[in-house]
Amino acid sequence: MKGIRHLADHLDISIGTVSRALNGRPDVKEETRNRVLEAARKLGYVPNQSGRSLRQGTTNIIGFMIQTGTEINGQGDTFFMSVFDGVQEVFARHKLDLVALLCSSQEDPAEYLRRAVARGFADGLILSATQRQDARVQLLAERNIPFVTLGRTLTDAGQPWLDLDFEGMAQASIDRLVARGHRRIAITRPHDDANLGYIFVERCREALAAHGLTLEEKLVFRSTPNEAGGYQIGRDLLALEERPTAIVLINETIAIGLYRALSEAGVRPGSDIAVIGRHSPHAHFLSPSLTCFRLSLHDLGIALAETLLSSMPAFTQHYPDAPVNRLWPMELVDGESDAFRAHKS
Structure with missing residues (x-):
């Protein structure tokens, strides 16, 4: 790969002329431009992107x-x-x-x-x-x-912004679970101040209220977005004196940890508690299969x-x-x- 100086030396013309020809400037003769472009192709010329960025005010x-x-x-x-x-x-x-x-x-x-x-x-x-x-x-x-x-x-x-439809996920999950007889429904949210947590919890609260139900604060579990967080949710859920009959998981991978905690206690998703989560490649290996929300x-x-x-x-x-x-x-x-x-x- 050759730079602009080698190209100029090869053609025996100035670096400035070569640069103007490569950048399509009108003050270069057509014959010269064609010579420069042909030589650049044959010699494998690669432009100095950092130098070009400084001149153009962009970095690409x-x-x-x-x-x-x-x-x-x-x-x-x-x-x-x-x-x-x-x-x-x-x-x-x-x-x-x-x-x-x-x-x-x-x-x-x-x-x-x-x-x-x-x-x-x-x-x-x-x-x-x-x-x-x-x-x-x-x-x-x-x-x-x-x-x-x-x-x-x-x-x-x-x-401008794009965001996952957490409101739609919350509404669909609550409606589905209530239709199946669930009244004590737990949900999860991120452990930090992520805005999606506020959005999700608020819509779950509104969806439950529309069915005449309330969201108990002790049924809102915070966790880190990983398997360990899901495992801790499972342990905390199992420790409740009155357990929920269903839970909705906001993050993809916490289902794996939750399944592990429930399994250790002899509690089976789908048979003893209803679980709805989000899709991840790992979800394919969960048994029973996870009812989940998927996106491209x-x-x-x-x-x-x-x-x-x-x-x-x-x-x-x-x-x-x-x-x-x-x-x-x-x-x-x-x-x-x-x-x-x-x-x-």
């Missing part, structure tokens, strides 16, 4: 910020890898590259992002793990950096990328119909884990 890099510890452990290896695949499929059309920004669970996300922004290495950003109040949103808005959030937040800067993570990644690019002037014309501020649907897949019917009282 998009950052995707995720937090280790809470997101990577458990669901992250399957959830984010599938989302990344969809995102990069779109970026590849425009010769853009995706870089994962990994913020430690021990560091303040806003401070981490402020440091990353100061380096100026990305043209746009995708934020995940949105909090109830999220300082990162205001930071990016003030710096006029294009971004989209995977998740909603009460911090509103008019930014690859398609979600495509939508995230197109939504971001639609807000960036250089790409807006390519994505006039990109989804903006949209709830991403989840499909309920029947399994055996919620076959247990409670007696109505």
